[in-house]
Amino acid sequence: MKLSISSTIKKQLKYVFTANIVVGIIAALTYPILARIFKPEILGEFQLILSVILIFSSIASFKFEEVVLLTKRKYQSKVLFQMAILSAITSSILMSVLLILFLNEILIFFKLSYFSEALWIIPIGIFSVSVFQIMQIKTVKLMGFNHFSKYKVFQSSVYNGGSALGGMLSPSLFTLLTAYCSSFLISILLMLLMFKRAGLMFFVKDFNRCKTLYFRYVKKYYKFPTINVANVFINNLSMQLPVLVLSKKYNYEVVGVYMLANRLVELPAGFITSTINTVYTKFAAEEYHKSIKNLQSVYIKSAIALSGIALIFFVTFYIISEFFLEYIYGSNIDGIGFVLICVALSKSFQILTSPLSQTANITNKQEVVAILLCVFLVLRYFALDYPGQFKNSLLAYSIVTSFFYCLILVVNYRFIRELR
Template sequence: MPSKNTNEKRFASDVLTLVGGTGIAQIVAIAVSPILSRIYSPSDFGILALFVSLSGILGSIACLRYEMSIMLPDSKEEADTQLILSIIVALLFSTITAIIFLLFKNPILQLFNAQELGNYVYLIPLFIFLQGMFLSLNFWNSRNKKFKNMAHARISASLSKAGTQVGAGGIGYVSGISLIIGSLVGKIFSVITLVHSAFKKGVYVRQVNFRSIGAGIRRYKKFPLIDTWSTLLNSLSWQLPVLLLSAFFNSAIVGFYSLGFRLLQMPMSFIGSSISQVFYQRATESKNEGTLNVLVENVFRILVLIGLFPILILTLSGDAIFGVILGMEWVEAGIYVQILSIWGFIWFISSPLSTLYVVFEKQEFGLKFNTFNLITRALSLLIGGYLGDVYVALGLFAISGIFMYGYLCLKMLHYADVKNSTAAKIIFSSFKLFVPAALLLVVLRLFSDNLYLITGVAASLCITYYLYILKTDSQLQSLLEILPMVPDSMKKKK
């Protein structure tokens, strides 16, 4: 039997492999953004965003959540059956979607003000099927601990997507369709990588029959009947801004929002998910040991310490930073990020902590939260849309997000018996470090409109801040111990 240390090392290695693959993929995406933003227009990115939103919402339920069942069976044969079932369901789902688009293409395009998609809307069913394949194979590889294959799939997707999009633009095919084709190519490469590993290493297709598939459908029927709706609700909630901005405004505004929000979200999502992967496991242990409040308070502090300063820098200088990095045409995207940044920070700190409602078996709270979150987002965007003001739409969207995710964060702290006053002290302590930087940036912006100077100062302030806290904050060094992906050189020596 493997020792506890061996299991911990294996767990750390698995997490490091996945995080490494995700990290490389996101670095590629961020690095190529300044190139793509100078090749393609905001309208092109808007067309891509609408395509990805429509296909993403449907793609998230392409397998009717049967892909989740791949992890559950004791026997390999039953797991392989669930893999084949998931792929079959994805094929049927995408086929039905294709028929719907054939019959109702024009009304759908008119609803979302997306006539520019034209016949390329027929690629959405293909994307849905590929997403279903990806989800199914991803869970199968996870079950079989083939984490390197999963990492390779993410990297190959990012590289092939970026290469296709840059290459197409470089030879003169500059349109939103080229961005869509690039996304499809990336998805195809990721699926090919996972298919090769799955069938090379032994998916027993011959042992799968209609009887075993029927048994799998019946045994795991709660996934399509219950979990599908929760997943659809969550996916729709995240894609709602693109859909409603497209319906009320134009593809350029959608492009500004989509690229700006993506660049805001990617680093926060990467850091937050890295912490979440370990926090959930540690939270369960700490709850049983009676030390959960200490763990949650410490994790809350590290999230605030990492996220508050750069978010406030973006709030003051987002327009300049985006104009310099992406090109002056994208200053508007920076303004959108300035509007959304405070909400982004609160989402960043609440996201890892939100696993606590699962630890306390409060799943009904999660469903209620997702429902109200969707309603408030929709109302915010609808009000701004009917007023014809995108700033009002995004401002109300951000305010609703601040209240909703602020409530979520406070609720999770309450579950862990962490006082609101303690959380306030942590935030105020980090905010004090930002005050000198804020004064410098405000004075600079009053006396200079040089975006390059403003961006350079903002970057220097962020670098100085992180060097300072890494050197002086002993708790940060201790808290880094919960992250297996952190290099040993950054961890506190004992």
């Protein structure tokens, strides 16, 4: 039987990559401005707080939104969506409580005593980012990738434009944090208006029935709020580890240099992986329900296509590091070219593997990935703590991270081969 998904995937990815091009242009125009407006120390402080937001927002919903794409029944999808939103709200409140209880200890540990007021944006950031991600999944489920891509572009435009315009008036940490959180909150409101105009209701009003279904679905999909949450938390902690370790081992200027290089690479890499994640999960799940052979074929074809994308990605940023960085950031930031190459290397392997890692959810083998994440989290930490210069630490981290992604690629293929 011939697979009929190739043309469908290409059609959906057309929206995604068009959006990525637009977002890339916005970033290319904005980042040089930010590098000249804000001091590297401020960018480093912003990156540290942003890392905390990204780590906790990725698990705030307990990953119930991932099940939304895997379900066939509309009512079940609505209940799971509602569970994800309520989980995000609860997580944000818990983070606020933790800040109240341990604020002084956090400030002392990260040497942040002089901008304690900015830390109160963390719960707002966790809420806004997590709810935006949930709404995006729901948008894909109900309205397709066209609207998904539009709001990605809109959020990026508000964030980058707000940071640049706000920085011209007040180049402070608070300006960057406000622009970041506002971009998600405004996007969420616009998506709610879009659903309302389309007459799409995605909340279940029968609360008594919902309570029963909540417990049933938690039991049925227990691996998502447990193993999946652990996997995502450890994976994001691993990706943000350079910021956390470098801020303690060196200074915020070093973190700022890392942020500028990482942002230039992360934006296209993040959009590619997140959007292909969504497309691959949707179609791989559908093919899995048809036959295991179909899933294996989708996996192999996707791996080959992603290998080409990853190679082009790395070569592009290598050329940028050699010939164009001075035009982008100016000549006053030392060592950023080497940092960019190290970051681009690990991100290239992430592009290759990250979308395909969703196979573990489909084959129900999340616990194996959790073990590998734990092992490599320790290895990444020791790589960053490698004695010597900042460059040695970052290169060691990049090599270990790249090897981890290669191992995940092989392990996921083995999962499919073992299916019966």
